[in-house]
Structure formats: C-alpha cells, structure tokens
Amino acid sequence: MDERQQCDLLQRYEPIIRFTHGEEFFPMDAEAYIRACSLWIKRPGEPPQELAPTSQVTPETLAAFVADSNSGVHYLKFTEPLSAAEMAVQALRQRREGEHAAADFQIVKGRLVRVGYLSRVVDGLFRVALLVRGRVPGDAAAAASLGYHTLLAQGHRHVYHGRVLEESGWTVLQYWFFYLYNNWRSRFSGANDHEADWEMISIYLAPDSNGELRPEWVAYASHDYAGDDLRRHWRDPEVEKVGDHPVIYAGAGSHAAYFRAGEYLTNIELNALAPITRVTRQVQRAWKRLMREPEAPAEDAEPVLAIPFVDYARGDGLVIGPGGDEPWAPPVRIDETVAWVRGYRGLWGLYTQDPFAGEDAPAGPMFNRDGTVRRAWYDPVGWAGLDKVSPAAAALHLVRRQRQQLVDHRTLLRAQVAQKTAELRGLDVQATAIRPQPHLRALYAQIRREILQRSGAISDLQAEITATDALLESLDRHEAHLLAGGSPPLRVHIDRAHTPAALDTVQSRQVAELWAAISVTVLLVAFVLLFAFNPRFLPVWLVAILALFTFIEASVRGTFTRVVGSFATALAIAAALVLLYEFFWWVVGGMILALAFYILWDNLRELTRSRRG
C-alpha cells in the first residue's frame, strides 16, 4: 500500500471527536509544537540543563540532540513562567470566556459520595501531597493556553497523525492525537496536569469475501483499560458512527476517548496501597459470605482505597471531523521512518519528577515514559486483545479446519481405546487363569495393578472422546450460524466495560454531597477533641463515634440495613467469644449433651417408625 492509498484509507474512516464544553486544547500538529519548544535534560543530582533553545529545535534535529547526550531524562519545554502582565491578560481572557463557559459547564460534585471514608482520606492526602511532590506549576496551564492561542493565530489547524500497518491478517489504522496540554486537574478537578498529551484510537480492517477492506473492530485508548476491554465490534451499538466515521467522546482536559457521552468515574488506586486493598477485599468477601449477601461482580466492587475522579466526556462542545463544527486538516502520516517518532525517546513536556509520574509529560507515540516501545505501537493487534480473533471472512475456514483437526483427533483416540481394550482383556484373561495358584500370588497382584491402571487410562480416553464430541457439536452449530450469515457475538469479550456514572443511586444527593465533603474533617476533629478531653472509657467512645459516623454514612448511601446487620453481628461475635472464654467447658459439655440427645431422639424416632411399619 503506497502513501496515497494509506492517506485515503485514513481519511475514509477518520473519527469525529466530540469535546466537552469548556475544553481549551484540541488536536494539533506535533511538529509545530516541537518547533515552539526548547530541549532540556535532567541528569541525576544536577539541575536541569538546556540542550537546545527554541530556535534550534526542529522535528529533523530533535533526535540528533538526544543522540549526543544519552544519560538523564530528556524533555521538551513549551511553557515559560508568565510575567505579572501576562498572567493578568490571561486571567482577564479566561474570565471573559469563563463567564460564558460557566453557564453551560457544571462540575458534578458527586465523586466523593461514591467512595468510603478511607478513599476520602487518601484523596485528601493525595491533594495535600501535591504541595510537596513534583507537579506542573500553577501558571503552566495559563501559559500553555496563551501559547496555544498564539499557534492557532498563526493558522494551525486541527490535525491527527495517522499510521497504517498490517499485522496478523489485520490492516490497522492508528489515529494519534496530539494535545498541547492536559489540564484535567487544574480546570476539571481531575487527577493530573501535564504538558503535551498523546491519545490514540485504532480501527482494524480485514478483507471481506470480495477482497475489499472492511472495518471490523475499533479500540479507544482510555486511562488504565487494556486488552479486550478496549475494543468494540464495528457493529456494536455502543460504537456511534456518522457514515463510516466513528465518534469519540473526549474527556474534558484528560482527552481520554470514550464510546458514549457521559461522566466517567475513574478510580485511581495507588500501588503502595495495593496490599491493604487486597486484604480489605478478602475480609469484605468473607464477611459477605457470613452475612449471606450476594457478591457483587468485580466491575461493581466498591473501591477500597482508590481516589475517585470524574472524566467529563459530555460531547456538548466543539465537534471536529466530517460533518462537525470544524474539519480535519489532511492527515500527517507517521511511522518508524519519521525522525522525531523513532529518534526521540524523551518526554514531550515538563519533567516534574513526580514519583507517581502523573504530572510528568508523556513520551511520543512510539515510546513509554521510560523509553521502552509502547505495545500499542509494536503490537497494536495484541494491545486490543485481537491477536486471538480471526477476521470474519476467515472465520468459516478456521472453523472447518478446527473441526477437521478434532475429527482426526477423535479417530486417533478411538483407535487407542480399541487397542488398549484388547490389551486389557488379555490381562484379565491372564489374571483369571493364575488367580487360584498360591505360588503366582505376586504376579497376580502385579497384573491386577496393571489392569486398574489401564482401565483408568481407557476411562480418561473415553472422557476425552466425549468432550471432543461436545466440542464438535458446538463447532457444527457455530458453522451453521456463520453459513446463515449470523453475526459473531459482539460483546462477550468485554470483561470490564467503562460505563458513564449515574448519580441516581445516591439518596438525597445534595445532603450526601455535603456529608461527603465535610465528613472526614468532622471525624478527624471529633477524634482530636476526644483525645484532648480523654474521657474515662476512651476505646468505647472511639467505637461509638465510629459507629455513629458509619450509620450516618450508611443512611445517605442507602446501605443502612446492611450496616446495621453487620454491626450487630460483629458485636454478637465479640460477645460470643467472651462467653466462650468464660464458659468454654460448659459450652463443650453442652454441645456434647445436645448431640447425644439429638442422636437418641433420631434413633428412637426411627425405631418407632420401623415398629409401626
């Protein structure tokens, strides 16, 4: 496929992106960004050093600068600290635009309502930690916005970077979107801010029965989702399309891609707290079993120590793409031959040295932050879990080939059964012949052991034949389904679908939100007061306060019945242990007596019935 054909294919299926009202940054040409950046290096134990000023950095020279100095972290720097005057201008501009935006964009305050106390505490600590850990400076978003508007004024248009490759029978169209800045945290109360942002979607095409390429699957990169959960069938109703163009709902500020409009709750779990989360989940599962409560599926499990963030993908803002508010510029084709794609492994924006890496800029489309090649780049088929899936046109052939293999295998198994059965019968004849002779007792025992062993082997073979028969029946039905033109199951591969959050499960939403906002502070203040006044029965007061808060929390979250039952059961267990400790031998004796009388009663009842009979 030549470049012209690749561009035609990219344009034929190019996506439509629906942004949220209030979004400030849109996909742009990465090369224009490079030209506006300076290149820096941060070596361990040394202050950052500028390798090349803005005037010298170009897409062609970028890789060369890096090749000269390999140690340390390379990064591009777009924003410079704003002067007081620039800050004032930007603030005025934002206020002018903000008055208009605020009328339509309203942040949902329900994120803390959806998680428990521990998560709220972790959320508070996470926000406090921003004061001490590496983060993008406060004026960076304003500076990036100013710089972005300057670039737009120079005539830059909305651009995507397209890559076409063939892998395992699939033709993959990758659409890479470069955003100058991710302002999810500073503008939309999200998890992080960082300079530069790369997002991507892939469309998977395969030749149909006429040999013409048709789209079969599409995958949107979205936060921590991976594999099968990323992709949807082209005919899946969840994939909104305008003609042949799939629609993306971009998260406000984060630019993550979603199939449906909505507000997505993203729970970020800190790796350091993972062991606590695991133990807590196991305790919760055991407790649910004790209380005979149904276990929720993994995707509905309430986060234990996760920090909740809302990603607003409302789709009520600018629409870029065919039929939208603004069109795409012709695609910029990228692959390994492009110098800045292959040669620059560094970060595309400020390196903040954030230990969680959330505030560090990402690397380019080909690389992870640590310089390794992204799986989405070197194995886009496996990245979306498509490596095990055959294109639709090849499915029938694959089914038939699989069926023939199974038939051959079954024939082989039957032959083995026949042979082993004949051998087994021979052994049984031998055993029958020598059984009455005492001097052959040892040989008889050996033959008996062999008979048992071979009989077991034949039973295993028969079981395998039965399983193969069942598999063949299923394959026959699947083949008939395909021959009748039936579609493959569209969503069975999805284990954890990201669905928009609904707030209607929370009772008295405003009260719940207010409670979620103040509860942690009130609880901590109550503890401090308790320790300050130090009452006589301190542990009991601690339990009482915790119980009170738990009941209030349960009331606003609609779990009062469950919590009351659990609380009472926990106290009953504690009291039962006390009684067991005090009256251990009495309890043992009582249980033995109860067992004895039950056996007596049961036996007498049986005896009475048998006499009547």
Next chain:
Amino acid sequence: MNETPTPQQVPLPGFIRRSNHQYRWSLWITVSVLLLQAMVFAGTAAFLLATIDWEPASVFEEPPVAVLVQMQQALALLPFVALVLVCIIVCLVRPRAGWHLGLLTESLILLVALQLYVYDRDHVLSERSLLFVYMLGAILIIIFMNSPEGRLLLDPPPHAHETDAHPHG
C-alpha cells in the same frame, strides 16, 4: 409453539390460599423475644430493688455501699426496659423500622455489656452472672433477626388481597 402451561403457570384451585403465616410468625416471634427480654430486665430490676435490705440504710445516716450498688444495678436496667418496649411498639406498627431499631438496641446492649465486662471489675454496675445472661439473650436475638425468617420483616407486609386471592389466576 408449545401452548401447554408449565406446572408453575397452572392456576391453583380455589380452596388453596396463599398464606402470610410466615411473615406473621416472624413478627410475633420477634415481638415475643423482645418482650421476654424486657421482662427479664424488668424482673431483674424489680428483684434487685425488692431484695435490698433497707434496714441498715435507715440505721445509718448514709446508706451502705452494698445498698447503693444494688440500687445502681437495678436502675441501670430501666432505660433498657424502656428501649426494648419502644422496639416492640415500633415492630408492631412499622415492622421494617422495628427490625432496624431492634438490632440497634441489641447492639447497644452488647456494647454496654462488653464495656462493663472489660471495665466493671468491681461489679458496681452489674452482677457478672446476670451480665452473661443479658449477652446470651442479645446474641440469640441478633441471630434470629439476621436469619432469613427474621429478615422477613424487612419486606413489605403481605396485603389482605394477596392472602385470599388466587395468586396465579
């Protein structure tokens, strides 16, 4: 298409009526055990008050410690008697609310009992043997109220027409 109804779809004969006995049994068992618990508390309090030896108290200007302890033990039970009686009334009027209040009351009884078990080493507020009886009673009530039968009170009470009409008809 097979039009023959499944056994579950066949209407019941007129003389068979759906019963709400199970719900009523659960309600009355709950009320009964709570009543029994209130009677135990009240009876114990009355016994303690009745068996106080008032003579030394009238002889001395200040009542002796033994009299005070016995009075404290008796009076400490009275709030629980009142609370359990409230639970019984709520159970009869609003069974669902009664179930919640009942469990909260039993939790409170256990919480106080455990606290006394740990701290009241001098048996000022409670007699140890009686305390264990209270704990055992509360444990048994919690077990019943958390059982499938006890949890029936969380469901809306069956209406009269459901009990008498043909449910499958």
